[in-house]
Amino acid sequence: MSTWHDYLKEQGYAPDWPYPIRFEQEQEIDADVLVIGGGIAGCWAAISAARQGLSVVLVEKGDTIRSGAGGPGCDHWCNAPANPLSNVDPDEWAEHMAERPYCNGIGVQIQCREDWDTLLEMEQMGGKIRDTDDEYVGAIGRDEKTKLMLSPRYGWTHSYLPGAGKENAFIKSDKNEDIRTNVVIRVWGYTFKPALKKECKRLGVRIFDRVMATGLLTEKGDHGARVVGAMGFNNRTGEFMIFKSKSTILATAGGGSIWMLNTELGGYSNMMSRTTTGDGTVMAWKAGAELTKMEGTGVTRIATGHKHKWYTGAGDASYENVPIVDANGKVLPYPIQGWVDAGAMVPAPEVEQAIREGVLKGEYALPFYGDFPSMPDVERRATWNLMLGEESTTKIIIDTFNKAGYDESRDLLQSYKFIEGSSLPQWREPGYGGGLIVDWNLKTTLDGLYAAGTQMFSPEDHSYAAATGRYAGRKAADYAREVGESKISREQVDREKARVYAPVKRSGGMEWKELHAGIARAMQYYVSEFKTESLLNMGLDALQKIEEESVPLLFALDPHKLMRSLEDISLLTYAKIIIHASLARKASSFPLGLQRIDYPAVDPPEWKKFLTIKLENGKVKTGELPLTFWGNMKKKYEAHNKDYTGVYSGK
Amino acid sequence: MSKEKVIAIPNIATPNNPVTFDPDICNGCNHCVEVCQIDVYIPHPEKGKPPIVLHPEECWYCGCCVSDCPRPGAIEFKWALQHRGYWKNKATGEVHQI
Numbered sequence: 001m002s003t004w005h006d007y008l009k010e011q012g013y014a015p016d017w018p019y020p021i022r023f024e025q026e027q028e029i030d031a032d033v034l035v036i037g038g039g040i041a042g043c044w045a046a047i048s049a050a051r052q053g054l055s056v057v058l059v060e061k062g063d064t065i066r067s068g069a070g071g072p073g074c075d076h077w078c079n080a081p082a083n084p085l086s087n088v089d090p091d092e093w094a095e096h097m098a099e100r101p102y103c104n105g106i107g108v109q110i111q112c113r114e115d116w117d118t119l120l121e122m123e124q125m126g127g128k129i130r131d132t133d134d135e136y137v138g139a140i141g142r143d144e145k146t147k148l149m150l151s152p153r154y155g156w157t158h159s160y161l162p163g164a165g166k167e168n169a170f171i172k173s174d175k176n177e178d179i180r181t182n183v184v185i186r187v188w189g190y191t192f193k194p195a196l197k198k199e200c201k202r203l204g205v206r207i208f209d210r211v212m213a214t215g216l217l218t219e220k221g222d223h224g225a226r227v228v229g230a231m232g233f234n235n236r237t238g239e240f241m242i243f244k245s246k247s248t249i250l251a252t253a254g255g256g257s258i259w260m261l262n263t264e265l266g267g268y269s270n271m272m273s274r275t276t277t278g279d280g281t282v283m284a285w286k287a288g289a290e291l292t293k294m295e296g297t298g299v300t301r302i303a304t305g306h307k308h309k310w311y312t313g314a315g316d317a318s319y320e321n322v323p324i325v326d327a328n329g330k331v332l333p334y335p336i337q338g339w340v341d342a343g344a345m346v347p348a349p350e351v352e353q354a355i356r357e358g359v360l361k362g363e364y365a366l367p368f369y370g371d372f373p374s375m376p377d378v379e380r381r382a383t384w385n386l387m388l389g390e391e392s393t394t395k396i397i398i399d400t401f402n403k404a405g406y407d408e409s410r411d412l413l414q415s416y417k418f419i420e421g422s423s424l425p426q427w428r429e430p431g432y433g434g435g436l437i438v439d440w441n442l443k444t445t446l447d448g449l450y451a452a453g454t455q456m457f458s459p460e461d462h463s464y465a466a467a468t469g470r471y472a473g474r475k476a477a478d479y480a481r482e483v484g485e486s487k488i489s490r491e492q493v494d495r496e497k498a499r500v501y502a503p504v505k506r507s508g509g510m511e512w513k514e515l516h517a518g519i520a521r522a523m524q525y526y527v528s529e530f531k532t533e534s535l536l537n538m539g540l541d542a543l544q545k546i547e548e549e550s551v552p553l554l555f556a557l558d559p560h561k562l563m564r565s566l567e568d569i570s571l572l573t574y575a576k577i578i579i580h581a582s583l584a585r586k587a588s589s590f591p592l593g594l595q596r597i598d599y600p601a602v603d604p605p606e607w608k609k610f611l612t613i614k615l616e617n618g619k620v621k622t623g624e625l626p627l628t629f630w631g632n633m634k635k636k637y638e639a640h641n642k643d644y645t646g647v648y649s650g651k
Numbered sequence: 652m653s654k655e656k657v658i659a660i661p662n663i664a665t666p667n668n669p670v671t672f673d674p675d676i677c678n679g680c681n682h683c684v685e686v687c688q689i690d691v692y693i694p695h696p697e698k699g700k701p702p703i704v705l706h707p708e709e710c711w712y713c714g715c716c717v718s719d720c721p722r723p724g725a726i727e728f729k730w731a732l733q734h735r736g737y738w739k740n741k742a743t744g745e746v747h748q749i
């Protein structure tokens with residue numbers, strides 16, 4: 001017996017809600033630094049602020065032990081050019097990484113400078129970063145002295161595309177040798193998240209698990225004023241939480257699943273956890289912070305659980321170093337994210353086209369497979385056991401496959417590329433890469449409010465979240481030390497309480513799942529692959545109607561369903577911001593995945609800029625920033641970090 | 652024919668069974684309840700019994716509940732039918748599904 005209906009049948013009644021119900025009751029907590037979101041960036045932020053000796057509170061919707069996209073693991077520490085095996089200069093490499101249009105040069109520079117230090121601190125906390133058990137002796141990229149395992153990724157350039165960028169531009173070698181950048185390190189990331197939680201506890205960080213933050217507190221409750229804390233509720237008990245702080249760090253990642261019509265697939269097909277519903281972005285938006293890149297649209301990427309997890313199904317080409325073969329064993333010209341192609345994952349458009357034509361002509365027989373058996377044993381183990389065994393959400397895949405009889409040295413693993421069609425437009429990632437604008441302190445445009453990880457615009461990976469979280473913790477601590485106490489506004493608290501508890505005051509109407517599906521459908525119709533001004537405006541009208549007519553009907557029977565209801569209200573606002581941003585960009589863009597039928601010119605020079613968006617006096621206000629608004633990365637970083645002390649040496 | 656009582660309940664949420672428990676091995680420590688970031692489970696009202704799967708359709712198949720369980724065999728992961736992947740024996744061509 002394990003299901004709810006088993007219990008019902010056996011007992012004759014449904015189980016009681018297992019936690020005490022405390023709707024409307026209040027708890028008030030004071031902190032120097034408040035961190036919202038206990039994922040990778042949030043945990044690192046809390047740890048680094050606590051190491052500055054300040055009182056830190058960490059608020060997490062799930063349980064910090066495994067929460068967030070990186071909770072279940074991480075197999076690549078993606079950008080550590082300061083590591084001892086690296087062949088590039090961190091600052092030069094950062095410049096190169098930041099050449100990618102619409103990236104975040106500030107975050108990239110922080111990552112390139114501090115990622116190696118961050119990884120060493122991960123090791124201090126008990127995370128495994130080296131092959132100390134000598135499991136992979138002989139694997140390419142394994143360094144005998146340090147026992148670090150390099151990954152082929154970013155081997156020559158920043159790109160996942162084969163042959164893109166300035167090949168070998170960074171390698172200082174006279175001879176025509178095959179020297180790699182060595183910036184990406186394979187790690188045992190399944191060990192990371194519990195170690196981070198343990199360190200938070202050891203440092204005295206007060207962790208509030210199962211609390212969903214819902215709104216920010218601003219000085220005097222004024223829009224655009226300094227942020228002085230946040231509100232939320234416990235999603236098991238329903239208790240209202242008021243957090244007062246001197247500085248606040250948002251680390252709730254971006255938004256997810258807006259296009260996902262089926263709520264039962266919530267959280268699939270993007271690089272985010274099911275708990276990532278745009279809450280932080282929407283909280284900041286409502287408080288007056290400025291966002292950018294919200295008009296971006298991405299195709300589905302690696303996902304969770306779903307068979308799309310396998311890269312070939314998601315549009316990526318491969319597993320690391322695993323050749324992709326057709327049903328007759330013929331090798332396909334996919335890049336294999338491996339040593340031979342320096343980690344390229346995505347086929348060049350001509351190659352993709354050639355494979356497609358090959359399939360149609362019968363040259364390549366479907367389905368395709370990952371040819372694990374053809375690999376040298378140690379490389380196969382490095383991919384199957386280390387990469388897939390440690391990457392987020394994949395450990396369970398290798399465990400269950402092996403248990404069911406799959407033998408990677410004997411069996412080909414099926415790919416779903418082509419046999420199920422490529423990524424559907426309605427499965428695209430919403431506001432892809434959109435997020436909060438930050439400065440060189442990772443401060444947002446609001447005083448007292450900082451952001452880290454995938455909460456910021458143009459997010460990157462796990463190690464980026466870690467390094468920027470660690471950095472934001474430092475900077476928010478500096479600010480907290482400088483500012484005085486502040487008073488929170490009771491009126492703001494009361495307004496938020498009324499909003500939060502509205503769904504539990506009704507026992508009928510509309511359940512969150514229907515609201516979710518309604519928002520998703522509106523986005524599929526009007527904000528899908530092809531965009532025009534009139535379609536986008538129809539989308540805004542549809543969402544407005546949902547807000548006015550359906551949201552007031554929402555009902556929630558318990559604190560958990562209340563959380564899901566409020567998440568969908570966040571997603572609704574998030575969706576509206578995406579439309580406003582899409583309307584503002586009157587041009588199509590390749591890197592932003594934006595196809596405006598009414599403005600077909602792709603990336604015309606006058607539109608090569610960030611569009612910014614914020615709420616001002618109740619109205620949406622857009623602005624712009626140059627593509628490299630952060631200035632000279634090396635100089636700016638150094639000017640802001642004269643006191644940086646490197647790897648933690650405290651107790 | 653089964654003499655089981657038939658009760659009137661709505662359609663159950665699907666996929667319904669991300670995991671199954673072995674009540675002989677599971678001691679109801681509820682560690683899996685804690686590591687699940689989604690709150691798919693609630694603790695069983697009776698101490699010592701395996702948790703109850705309350706929100707199965709919200710599972711994101713991260714596997715942490717199974718991988719982190721301190722008692723091997725107490726909890727088993729079940730891929731929903733639509734998520735079950737395939738493989739092929741390279742030598743014999745035999746196809747299997749998990």
Ligand SMILES: Cc1cc2nc3c(=O)[nH]c(=O)nc-3n(C[C@H](O)[C@H](O)[C@H](O)COP(=O)(O)OP(=O)(O)OC[C@H]3O[C@@H](n4cnc5c(N)ncnc54)[C@H](O)[C@@H]3O)c2cc1C
Nearest residue numbers: 037039040041061068069070075213279453454461462465
């Ligand atoms: C399947 C998968 C595989 C991946 N593999 C890799 C990899 O191998 N290497 C790599 O570098 N990257 C990988 N990534 C990406 C990496 O996990 C993320 O970049 C990283 O976790 C982002 O960190 P974050 O802190 O910004 O967000 P998260 O780690 O997702 O943390 C956000 C946290 O905020 C919490 N939260 C959300 N809303 C609220 C709220 N309202 N109140 C309180 N808390 C809230 C969430 O519960 C969550 O814990 C993978 C991602 C996925 C999904």
Ligand code: SF4
Nearest residue numbers: 677680681683720726
């Ligand atoms: S399945 Fe494992 S973790 Fe969960 S309650 Fe049982 S013994 Fe504890």
Ligand code: SF4
Nearest residue numbers: 687710711713714716
């Ligand atoms: S697989 Fe992950 S989301 Fe699903 S029940 Fe287990 S811990 Fe929760």
